[in-house]
Amino acid sequence: MTIIDGKLTAKNLREKLAIEVAEMKSEYGVQPSLTVVMVGDDPASQVYVKNKVQQTQAIGMISSEINMPANCSQSVLLDQIKALNHDSSVHGILVQLPLPHHIDESAVIAAIDPNKDVDGFHAINSGRLFNGDLGAMVPCTPQGCVLLIKQHLGGDLSGKHVVVIGRSNIVGKPVAMLLLQENCTVTITHSRTRNLPEVCRQADIVVAAVGIAEFVKADWIKEGATVIDVGINRVITHDGKYKLVGDVDYQAVIEGCGAITPVPGGVGPMTIACLLKNTLLAAQATISKRSV
Numbered sequence: 626m627t628i629i630d631g632k633l634t635a636k637n638l639r640e641k642l643a644i645e646v647a648e649m650k651s652e653y654g655v656q657p658s659l660t661v662v663m664v665g666d667d668p669a670s671q672v673y674v675k676n677k678v679q680q681t682q683a684i685g686m687i688s689s690e691i692n693m694p695a696n697c698s699q700s701v702l703l704d705q706i707k708a709l710n711h712d713s714s715v716h717g718i719l720v721q722l723p724l725p726h727h728i729d730e731s732a733v734i735a736a737i738d739p740n741k742d743v744d745g746f747h748a749i750n751s752g753r754l755f756n757g758d759l760g761a762m763v764p765c766t767p768q769g770c771v772l773l774i775k776q777h778l779g780g781d782l783s784g785k786h787v788v789v790i791g792r793s794n795i796v797g798k799p800v801a802m803l804l805l806q807e808n809c810t811v812t813i814t815h816s817r818t819r820n821l822p823e824v825c826r827q828a829d830i831v832v833a834a835v836g837i838a839e840f841v842k843a844d845w846i847k848e849g850a851t852v853i854d855v856g857i858n859r860v861i862t863h864d865g866k867y868k869l870v871g872d873v874d875y876q877a878v879i880e881g882c883g884a885i886t887p888v889p890g891g892v893g894p895m896t897i898a899c900l901l902k903n904t905l906l907a908a909q910a911t912i913s914k915r916s917v
């Protein structure tokens with residue numbers, strides 16, 4: 626049984642990115658920059674934003690954060706995004722989700738310049754991914770999942786049966802598309818799926834993106850299967866502290882699976898590393914435009 630070390634893999638990826646950032650600065654005088662827009666003060670989002678700001682700067686990129694009050698209107702937020710779209714010193718824009726209920730998330734995502742959409746959530750980018758076009762900005766968490774799977778299984782995923790649990794636009798659907806592109810046989814499951822344990826037992830690889838703490842049980846996992854736990858759930862322990870747990874019943878599943886990503890230290894750090902990679906790609910695209 627292997628515990629897939631996402632923290633280490635993410636650190637190695639960030640080190641490679643740092644070299645490319647330094648080269649970009651010295652050869653073109655361009656420093657990749659990422660702006661995160663946060664509306665309101667969701668505590669879980671704050672942790673993510675804090676990690677992201679620190680890691681962006683650590684690899685030599687510019688990080689800025691725009692905090693807007695929870696009661697800010699949709700039109701004020703859309704104007705802010707338009708200003709960032711027109712600001713050539715900003716290469717990547719990330720609007721932290723979820724947004725307050727009075728704001729239409731899809732309208733906000735649609736307002737982001739697809740070339741600066743480092744989350745890969747804009748319909749132009751999800752369409753490119755769906756069509757198998759190179760040049761899509763690929764959503765960070767799905768990208769991180771696939772990197773961890775390929776690293777563990779040695780690159781070629783042809784013919785592997787993957788069961789994805791969850792069909793959100795930010796994790797389930799895009800991770801399924803990426804794995805299809807890797808020639809996997811992909812089953813997408815969700816809350817209306819019948820006999821989910823039975824379906825999961827067919828899988829060589831299970832990707833759990835459900836949002837329910839310790840939802841996936843040991844007897845759902847075929848012996849030797851690879852388990853990717855995307856879930857980030859904050860639960861209160863018996864001594865009243867918060868801890869993070871995934872969507873997989875980790876302590877039970879480690880007994881029989883072939884490999885598993887821990888929470889924390891699995892997919893989460895890869896999400897941030899892939900965000901930095903997308904920011905570098907967005908900055909590189911502005912240079913190739915300039916030189917022709």
Ligand SMILES: NC(=O)C1=CN([C@@H]2O[C@H](COP(=O)(O)OP(=O)(O)OC[C@H]3O[C@@H](n4cnc5c(N)ncnc54)[C@H](OP(=O)(O)O)[C@@H]3O)[C@@H](O)[C@H]2O)C=CC1
Pocket residue numbers: 766790791792793794795796797814815816817818821834835836837855856857858872892893896
């Ligand atoms: N590690 C990271 O970097 C990231 C982690 N996350 C975490 O990943 C998890 C999933 O996130 P996200 O995709 O945004 O979540 P959503 O809530 O948007 O989607 C959850 C999905 O799980 C399905 N589901 C819910 N209950 C069941 C059930 N009983 N049986 C089967 N399927 C079920 C839902 O089905 P239906 O569509 O039918 O409602 C839905 O498709 C969360 O814990 C989140 O915090 C998210 C982003 C990044």
Ligand SMILES: Nc1nc(=O)c2c([nH]1)NC[C@@H]1CN(c3ccc(C(=O)N[C@@H](CCC(=O)O)C(=O)O)cc3)C=[N+]21
Pocket residue numbers: 670672673676719720721722723744765766857869888889890891892893894896897
């Ligand atoms: N526009 C947008 N894009 C996102 O990608 C996005 C978002 N909104 N909203 C929230 C979710 C969640 N998410 C996480 C990323 C990293 C960690 C992460 O770094 N986790 C660490 C530890 C964190 C800790 O210790 O609290 C780990 O799992 O080891 C967690 C969660 C990105 N999301």
Ligand SMILES: [Mg+2]
Pocket residue numbers: 793
């Ligand atoms: Mg959601």
